[in-house]
Structure formats: C-alpha cells, structure tokens
Amino acid sequence: MQVAQEAFKFVFDLQMRASKIEDEDSNKQSADEKNKIIWECKKWWGDNCLYLQSDVRKQFYSCIYLAAGFQEYVRDSREKNDVSIINEKWEEFNSLRNLIENSVQLSPIKYKD
16 A cells, blocks of 8 residues: 555656646756656656556556656647647546556546646
C-alpha cells in the first residue's frame, strides 16, 4: 500500500511538472527545478518498480517520459490547432492514477477535467 501511495504522489507531481509549460524566457535554474521531479521519479521507479503491478509499472515508466516531453505535445497541439492531442496525453496520467487505485483495490476517484 505504501508503494502505491508513493506512486500516486509521484503521478501527481509528474502532472504538475507537465502542466508547467516552459517558455523561451525560462532560466536554467527554473528548468533544473522542473526537471528535478523527473529524476526523482526515475530513481523512485528504479527502487520500487517491482513492488508495483505490471500494468502500473509499465504505465508509470511511460508517464515519466510523457511528463518530460509534454511541452512538445503542447507545441504540436498549438501548431495543429488540435487540443485533443493534449487531452489524450493528459488522460494517460489519469489512467495511471486509476490503475494505482485499482491495484490496491480502491474505487477510482472521479476527476474533473
């Protein structure tokens, strides 16, 4: 249960990281702070992944890289004027939270969009 709670917290952190869209004026220190969570998640995953169910383990790893590259999806969405690109990627985070909840036999929380 503890590892699932930690995973859930990190998914929240990854979403917060993904939602911070960097612009050209971002300084190096800010970029380093934003990327810190990516490295913390990678380390945590390496230390704890075998305690997670296989579907959670796979989706968690995928979401680490999703958060790291989320700005590219935002750019692509803007260029194509297609918000569904962002919505689809954002849903991957929500899906992971539901997987984690289900892995410890909790009913998923219904998140507002």
